[in-house]
Amino acid sequence: MDTTSTAAGAPRGRRAHLPRLTRQAPTGPGAVRPDGLRRAPADHWPKYLAISPFYLLFLAFGLIPVVFSLYLAFHRWDGIGGMEYAGLSQFRYLLTDSQFWNSISVTVQIWAMATVPTLFLAMVTAVLMNSAVRFKGFYRVAYFVPSVTSIVAIAIVFGSIFSTEFGLTNAALRAVGLDTVPWLNSPWGIKTAIAALMTWQWVGYNAIIYLAGLQTIPSELYEAARVDGAGPVQSFFRITVPMMRPVILFTLVVSTVTGLQSFSESQVLLASTSNTSNAGGPDNAGQTMVLYFYQQTFDNNDFGYGAAMAWGIFLVVALFAIINWRLVQRRER
Amino acid sequence: MRRVVGAVPLSRRGLLRAGGLGAAAAALAGTPACSVPTGSTGRQMTLWYWTSGLSDKVVGEARRKFTAVDLRPVQIGGYFRSKLLTNMAGRAYVPDITGLKGEDMASYHANADQFMDLRALGADALADRYLPWKWRECITSQGRMIGFPIDVGPTAHYYRPDVFERAGLPTEPDDVAAQMSSWDTYFAAGRRLRKKVPGASMILGMTDVFQYAIGQSTERFVDKDKHFIGDGEHVRHAWDLAVRAKRMGITSHLRPGSPDQTAALAKGRLPSQLNPSWWSADLKLSAPGSKGKWRVARMPGGPANYGGSFLAITKYCRKPEQAFEIITWLLDADNQTRGFTDAGLFPSTPASYTHKAMRAPDPFFGGQVTVDVFGPAAEKIPVAYNSPYDVAVSQPIRDEIVNINDLGKDPDDAWRDAMSKVRRIADHLGVS
Numbered sequence: 001m002d003t004t005s006t007a008a009g010a011p012r013g014r015r016a017h018l019p020r021l022t023r024q025a026p027t028g029p030g031a032v033r034p035d036g037l038r039r040a041p042a043d044h045w046p047k048y049l050a051i052s053p054f055y056l057l058f059l060a061f062g063l064i065p066v067v068f069s070l071y072l073a074f075h076r077w078d079g080i081g082g083m084e085y086a087g088l089s090q091f092r093y094l095l096t097d098s099q100f101w102n103s104i105s106v107t108v109q110i111w112a113m114a115t116v117p118t119l120f121l122a123m124v125t126a127v128l129m130n131s132a133v134r135f136k137g138f139y140r141v142a143y144f145v146p147s148v149t150s151i152v153a154i155a156i157v158f159g160s161i162f163s164t165e166f167g168l169t170n171a172a173l174r175a176v177g178l179d180t181v182p183w184l185n186s187p188w189g190i191k192t193a194i195a196a197l198m199t200w201q202w203v204g205y206n207a208i209i210y211l212a213g214l215q216t217i218p219s220e221l222y223e224a225a226r227v228d229g230a231g232p233v234q235s236f237f238r239i240t241v242p243m244m245r246p247v248i249l250f251t252l253v254v255s256t257v258t259g260l261q262s263f264s265e266s267q268v269l270l271a272s273t274s275n276t277s278n279a280g281g282p283d284n285a286g287q288t289m290v291l292y293f294y295q296q297t298f299d300n301n302d303f304g305y306g307a308a309m310a311w312g313i314f315l316v317v318a319l320f321a322i323i324n325w326r327l328v329q330r331r332e333r
Numbered sequence: 334m335r336r337v338v339g340a341v342p343l344s345r346r347g348l349l350r351a352g353g354l355g356a357a358a359a360a361l362a363g364t365p366a367c368s369v370p371t372g373s374t375g376r377q378m379t380l381w382y383w384t385s386g387l388s389d390k391v392v393g394e395a396r397r398k399f400t401a402v403d404l405r406p407v408q409i410g411g412y413f414r415s416k417l418l419t420n421m422a423g424r425a426y427v428p429d430i431t432g433l434k435g436e437d438m439a440s441y442h443a444n445a446d447q448f449m450d451l452r453a454l455g456a457d458a459l460a461d462r463y464l465p466w467k468w469r470e471c472i473t474s475q476g477r478m479i480g481f482p483i484d485v486g487p488t489a490h491y492y493r494p495d496v497f498e499r500a501g502l503p504t505e506p507d508d509v510a511a512q513m514s515s516w517d518t519y520f521a522a523g524r525r526l527r528k529k530v531p532g533a534s535m536i537l538g539m540t541d542v543f544q545y546a547i548g549q550s551t552e553r554f555v556d557k558d559k560h561f562i563g564d565g566e567h568v569r570h571a572w573d574l575a576v577r578a579k580r581m582g583i584t585s586h587l588r589p590g591s592p593d594q595t596a597a598l599a600k601g602r603l604p605s606q607l608n609p610s611w612w613s614a615d616l617k618l619s620a621p622g623s624k625g626k627w628r629v630a631r632m633p634g635g636p637a638n639y640g641g642s643f644l645a646i647t648k649y650c651r652k653p654e655q656a657f658e659i660i661t662w663l664l665d666a667d668n669q670t671r672g673f674t675d676a677g678l679f680p681s682t683p684a685s686y687t688h689k690a691m692r693a694p695d696p697f698f699g700g701q702v703t704v705d706v707f708g709p710a711a712e713k714i715p716v717a718y719n720s721p722y723d724v725a726v727s728q729p730i731r732d733e734i735v736n737i738n739d740l741g742k743d744p745d746d747a748w749r750d751a752m753s754k755v756r757r758i759a760d761h762l763g764v765s
Contacts, residue, residue, distance in 0.1 A: 078721065080418060080421055096757075097757075099754075157593065161591050161764065163593045164588070164593055166592060168735070182739070185739040186739065187740075231385070271590065279731075282735050282739035284738060298412070302720070
């Protein structure tokens with residue numbers, strides 16, 4: 001958020017100063033335009049210097065690896081020896097790799113199972129927090145804590161909660177007389193456990209964003225609605241939800257981006273003690289795209305294929321990003 | 334409001350993040366860590382190992398002993414292999430001496446030129462002091478010796494005599510080994526256990542049986558000539574054994590490494606576990622309350638190896654003779670004995686097995702001298718060729734074992750599915 005807003009603000013600021021600057025006669029070698037409206041980048045070096053740390057870091061840890069991964073995707077490489085040009089064969093294999101397609105479907109399923117309850121519960125929580133009279137600050141902190149907790153620690157705790165014999169979930173099921181579920185030994189159990197973990201982790205974060213949105217809705221609207229005879233349910237659906245639509249879309253976009261990249265959840269929750277690689281449990285039910293990518297790259301040392309798959313994942317995420325973008329664009333018109 | 338939700342910067346951010354994924358693969362070749370300068374002054378010699386990969390005391394002594402170089406031991410945390418690969422691919426800050434984990438050894442064999450040939454430094458003279466099969470794992474098919482043996486992981490049968498007694502099974506290690514010398518007799522004892530002690534399972538899951546039965550054979554999944562042999566008799570045998578254990582109802586439904594397994598170990602509901610020597614440290618940690626209740630016996634069907642590691646000298650080392658002197662000292666029989674007492678590393682030097690420090694009775698195992706079981710097992714490990722493609726090619730087979738174990742999938746369907754997936758992967762990797 002910060003970086004995008006400064007990037008958007010910079011040109012506007014510069015244009016505002018230009019008229020004053022043009023009054024001085026441009027004499028330096030950078031002054032090329034006779035109308036003086038634009039100066040060579042060299043004259044702006046202090047500003048470029050000021051923003052350079054981000055770009056240098058991005059170059060080293062963002063752009064170069066991205067470009068290299070594209071190069072790598074056209075090769076076979078075991079991580080140590082020489083690279084061997086492989087043409088499009090990695091991509092061809094990717095398209096026909098049923099396990100990759102399975103991992104896309106697993107990821108989307110888990111994402112849907114996590115996002116719907118997350119956003120719903122976040123809205124409920126935000127409305128409750130908004131109307132809370134006491135301990136407001138405490139609630140906000142308490143709900144935010146999960147999203148800054150180490151995912152590894154969370155996954156270990158959830159591993160205990162969902163363990164078959166001595167887990168809390170099954171103890172609760174037993175207490176109300178229901179059959180227990182072998183959570184982490186069954187495909188839907190695994191997906192439910194991962195989705196529950198993600199929900200728990202992200203409800204608070206989204207609730208804080210919703211809360212901020214709720215507080216920008218003028219109270220006059222609610223008062224007017226009350227005067228017109230609207231009940232709380234009606235004003236929630238007729239005022240709160242429409243006013244909050246942009247915020248809801250924002251949280252949806254963020255959840256999509258994080259949800260499609262879920263990895264640590266399955267990696268820790270479904271890890272076993274043996275040194276065999278983590279394939280996401282029975283039926284590869286918890287094998288998300290990134291988990292499968294990790295297995296191919298770092299367990300099988302198939303770096304070329306891993307890079308090709310990373311680009312496959314990129315396309316999937318890009319597709320969802322475009323869908324989101326279109327959704328938001330339509331609303332803004 | 335709308336400006337906050339501006340979609341373009343957000344999705345651009347999403348794209349960048351997605352690009353970050355691609356970056357993950359490439360990060361391996363990225364900029365190297367700069368905390369470990371090496372070789373620059375000529376006197377420094379870095380040694381990379383992982384926590385409990387060597388005895389810290391022995392390493393500390395080596396620093397004081399070898400003063401001709403400035404030995405800098407570094408414990409690398411996290412995923413050791415990927416950090417080593419990163420620096421090797423970047424050709425910078427590569428350690429002079431490095432630990433290599435046994436399960437990664439096959440992939441290092443394929444890149445033997447990255448390491449000094451220890452035979453050229455005179456390793457052959459020391460060969461008879463080490464376990465022959467372990468020594469052979471150090472040598473590539475071209476005859477280069479790229480690693481030096483640290484520890485081994487001979488497997489044994491851990492069991493609880495208190496529960497075995499209730500099932501009417503033998504309780505003394507020799508008797509247990511005699512009655513359960515083969516998988517068949519072990520399974521039969523498992524059936525008896527299930528009948529006499531309700532809720533107790535002999536075997537954690539099918540994966541254990543499959544994995545150790547493969548470990549007991551002299552073949553894996555891909556042979557020296559890059560041919561696929563994962564549909565061979567040895568794999569079929571291991572598969573059938575695992576399926577039989579499941580059908581006999583002597584496997585548990587517990588997930589390996591789960592809190593459930595830990596609880597079952599403590600409560601005696603898993604009174605029998607097939608595991609390597611280093612597992613005793615895990616057991617002592619996870620079930621401290623069961624101290625004195627465990628024993629170890631010889632493994633049904635013969636010993637297998639699981640784990641163990643090596644020390645190597647990289648090609649970037651400027652003083653290989655010095656480095657060789659250091660690693661041979663670090664890993665001589667006396668110091669390997671200390672590796673066992675300090676870090677639970679089971680020595681690859683048979684001379685250690687008769688050493689007093691290793692023959693100390695272990696109170697956790699009721700005063701048993703466990704080296705009497707692990708020592709002979711270590712000397713009888715079958716030699717097999719490990720291919721760098723084994724992991725990738727065997728993955729579908731191991732996945733299907735899990736599907737039978739957890740979901741009750743039909744074994745014939747599972748085998749067919751495994752084989753069709755394996756064929757695709759083998760094609761992709763150029764395994765014929």
